[in-house]
Amino acid sequence: MSVLSTGRHQSVSLRFALYALMLLLALVFVFPFLFMLTASFRTNEQIFAHSGSIGAFVPTGELTTANYAYVLGNGNILHFFLNSVIITTLTVGLGLIVNSLAAFSLARLQWRGREAVASLLVVLLVIPFEAISVPLMLLVAHLPGLGFEAGRLVLTRSWLNTLYVQILPFVANAFSIYLFYQFFRSIPKDFDEAAYIDGATPLQVYRHVIVPSSKPVFATVSILQGLAMWNQYLWPVITVPGESARPLMVGMQQFFGHTTEWGNVMAYATIITVPVLAAFVIFQRWFVRSVIGSGVKG
């Protein structure tokens, strides 16, 4: 195993100490979540009354669902929720197609300039999004786009305050292409050569040979990209000041800024967090693999 190896070499007391440490750390890692969940079922008075005891993390005493009723009934949380779902699914869906096709082209097709593009890609990997967010904002503020005015589709002069300004810039992703590229290169060449001999076109090879044998990398890219999109904050906060295209995270921050009702805030936070946490619990194995896959070599 490792340094803290168990088995015959490990004494009972050491093992006991390790268990205690693991459980203590587990508490450290779940207590804010427990607090959020518990407080979401309490009034301000109840939250304050329990804040100094273990009761802050355990749902005891007077509990209420009024916070959820309030948050769901007032404000636009469902609208923002829908926005976030649309943004996340469209970006991930389009991204899977666009990035895997590009990686297929780079890894499996012969064309001039391929090597140059592949090495450019590695350079692009080191540009953090933060470094380009300001000029990108200027760019999208002046791109012609489509919008609705009084129910009619009209041409607009800016992408600000739209759903697509939160989608289109993130579809093509250098890191996703890189992950696909690494994976596709590891698939034996004989697979596609056999298909080509049978008369398959490149796109058929992509669909029937490459995609079916690459499920792990598709899962990895979906999870990493999906998490990043769902939790995105910096970009919508600067490009979507209005309400109509606002995503959940900005909605949460705005709600937080305009209330002193902690119970409501925690109900809002719980509603946002539960879907992601549920996805994590269900696909835990895949989440773990994704992270390890993303860190194998940067």
Place this chain on the structure above:
Amino acid sequence: MTQSRKRAYGRRIALLSSGPALFGLTLFLIIPFLLAFALTFTDQRLVATDSGRFVGWRNYERLLSISYVVQDPQPGVQGKPAFARVRDVTRADPVHRGFRPFSDFSWGQKRVTILAKDPVFLESLLNTFGFALMVVPLQCAMALALALLVNAGLRGQTFLRAVYFSPVVMSMVVVSIVWTFLFDRDLGSINKLLSLLSLGTIGPVNWLGGRATAMPAIALMSAWQGAGFQMLIFLAGLQGISQELYDAARIDGATAWQRFWNVTIPGLRQTIAFVLVVTAIAALGLFTQVDVMTQGGPQNGTSTVMFHAIQRGVREENIAYGSTVAVVYFAIITLLILAQQALQRRWSK
């Protein structure tokens, strides 16, 4: 199909399949990146149509100019030394036009005042480095400890691994809001716990409201949120270390501590370098926590480079100046990556 037609067809397919991604990367990554550099030499604003003129190095000058004044004490009231106002000194001296005081300290009898054209940027830069210096060691050490623990072969470790990782999937906005309450001076559980553990000797700390404590508090929370990610990367690294090395060390009578320093750490060297750099890059981009929890306060005590870039570039609509801040941020990241690569080359020799 003839050979040449087949080749032309292949080229078309290649272009078709990589085209959308390359178009997207060009429009939304390469162009803004080049634009960032170009904009730093202009006075571009977000909406004003008469902006965008070439202004040379003016943005960099405003951002990076640092100077100082040394003042001799003047006889003040009741024999105490007094100093003329810095503002009066800098106004009188054309060399210091546009400079504002950043901080001052005593040098014997004299007073030295550091000046900057953009003191908030200087402060943001120092805050950002300070944050990175706190969060990177803390988060990486935590991650390594967790990785060792869930790799020890104990029962339930898969479950606990998921528990330690779970904050990573929570949004930073949500985490920041929940911790804002936990850090609260009068109601927060952290103060209550401290008071309990110290038997009441540690009074309530105004974590996010104090200049000295706000950044450490944010660093602590950030390390808590992110450590699970690095834990998994360390875990992958740990599993790459050969068991034989541990067995050999044990036969030689090495203690657990010696095995850790002589087998685990050398075996993880590449992983550690990678994790440190990735964590540092993320730390230097600190924005969300600050925007949600403190808005850069108190008195710019938690303003960061990215927060300053967004504040100036977007909220004050000075795109050119915001881009200049972003370019400086990118330069720092680049230096970091070059340093890492130099180290790796040295190690792999």
